[in-house]
Amino acid sequence: MINIDAKALDKIVKNTIAAVERSKAQIFDIYDAARVEMEKVRLDVERVKQETADIIFRVDELEKKERRSRYRLMEVSRNFRQYTEDDIKAAYEDTSNVQLELAMARLQEQNLRRQRDELELRLKTLKSTVEKAEELASQVGAVLGYWGSQMGDVVTQIESLQARQNFGAKIIKAQEEERRRVSREIHDGPAQAMANIVFRAEVCERLMESDVARAKHELGDLREQVRIALKETRKIIFDLRPMTLDDLGLVPTIRKVLETIKERSAVFSEVKVLGTEKRLEPHIEIGLFRIIQEALSNVEKHAKASNIWVRIDFRPSVVSAVVEDDGRGFDTVESVGNESFGLMGMRERINLLRGELTIKSEVGKGTRVFVTVPLGP
Structure with missing residues (x-):
């Protein structure tokens, strides 16, 4: 017959669960830090997207202005007898200035596009890190729940009332963790998609006045974003309860x-x-x-x-x-x-x-x- 020290067993179980709880807290620290950084990068992405949209409109306006100035320069050059030397010089300088401003604007547009792409890639990487940390935290929570259920009988034999209290606390904690997971999933999925849809809709409104072809292209992208948001929402609903x-x-x-x-x-x-x-x-x-x-x-x-x-x-x-x-x-x-x-x-x-x-x-x-x-x- 093997004698089991109930108190020693209880102590081992509690120490083990406490160690896993500490690990879980550390994982949540990593998770929270990554989320804070992801939120900062998300705001930077939105800012750069807005600046990119603004510079695109600026480039369009400068291209129109540059075409008008070149036409003016050609007219003055062809009819130099009707215009003074100062007129010709002014037309040339105006064209040069507009072309320089256009070149700088195009360079700025390229830089903003590159910065936007880099930020979106970084945001994607941070989102992956957050998801992995969240999944790991959920897995650790599953371990705690599993141990709690498997060791429940042993702990109940040691201290029945305390076991019931711990079990109830774990149920409440598991419910809160599941709510938090669903909240994060909605925030990072459909909510983010809706925010992007609003931004793209604003861009389409502005493009309708200057570039119909590009506006149609943006509307196509917007329709796809709506489909993705709807698909993600349906997936969340199905996972919760088909x-x-x-x-x-x-x-x-x-x-x-x-x-x-x-x-x-x-x-x-x-x-x-x-x-x-x-x-x-x-x-x-x-x-x-x-x-x-x-x-x-x-x-x-x-x-x-x-x-x-x-x-x-x-x-x-x-x-x-x-x-x-x-x-x-x-x-x-x-x-x-x-x-x-x-x-x-x-x-x-x-x-x-x-x-x-x-x-x-x-x-x-x-x-x-x-x-x-x-x-x-």
């Missing part, structure tokens, strides 16, 4: 996910339904959907597959699903103890549904994910 899941059920929603993957990755997919398709209890549908969604996400991100097959079998007392791909696979023996946060989440959900999850894979031979969920009480 409306098709409530309206149509599990199978149509899985088909929608596969259609989206095909659009992004050109992967062939097939859904096969066995038995009689039916609506399930809401908590079973959403749980099973999230497990299949995570399996499909892993295929898209890591498997480099050409084909995905999904089979869902409806039976009176159980529903099962198989997600199979022909990707590069992995060694399931070596991966023991090194599962991704996505796989951990899948196992956590299947435990809540009192089901079974089996993953079979070989290097170079694809992967199969088997899920079984009971329908009875």
Whole structure:
């Protein structure tokens, strides 16, 4: 019989969680610093874009003025008997001054365009850094949540009341983190796109008066920006809670996910339904959907597959699903103890549904994910 020191175990668990919490705080510091810098660069991008638009209009005006001055110079030169030497000299100087001003304006336009492109590239890099830091923070939060749920029973045996309080606090923290993630995603996606649309619309309004062809081109770009913003908004809504899941059920929603993957990755997919398709209890549908969604996400991100097959079998007392791909696979023996946060989440959900999850894979031979969920009480 092995004696377990409950107090020592409790101390180890708490110290480990505290260490991960400190790491998470450091990650958020990096995240916040990157966000501050990204916001500064974003403001610089908007400023330079406005200056670029202004100089474009300035160049257009100078080009018109330069053409008029050259025409005046040609007229004076051809009819020198009608004009004095001072007139000819004035026309020449006026043309030279306008040409010099035009050259300087064109050079300024080139510099502003280059500066705009450099700032946009830097903004893109900073945005990537922020997203990676946010993802890492979410993963650390997932680790904390996973440990909290796995160690909950042990801690409950040690101090039942304290465990309940900690669990409640973690639920609240997880909810706030999810709200923060969604808020950032909306801010960096649709909100930024809308701001850009407003700016492009203002440019179009000004161009309509001077350059209709360029205005039409800008309107084409503006239409594409609206499409992108709409697509990002729909993606956020779908990730939060697919409306098709409530309206149509599990199978149509899985088909929608596969259609989206095909659009992004050109992967062939097939859904096969066995038995009689039916609506399930809401908590079973959403749980099973999230497990299949995570399996499909892993295929898209890591498997480099050409084909995905999904089979869902409806039976009176159980529903099962198989997600199979022909990707590069992995060694399931070596991966023991090194599962991704996505796989951990899948196992956590299947435990809540009192089901079974089996993953079979070989290097170079694809992967199969088997899920079984009971329908009875």
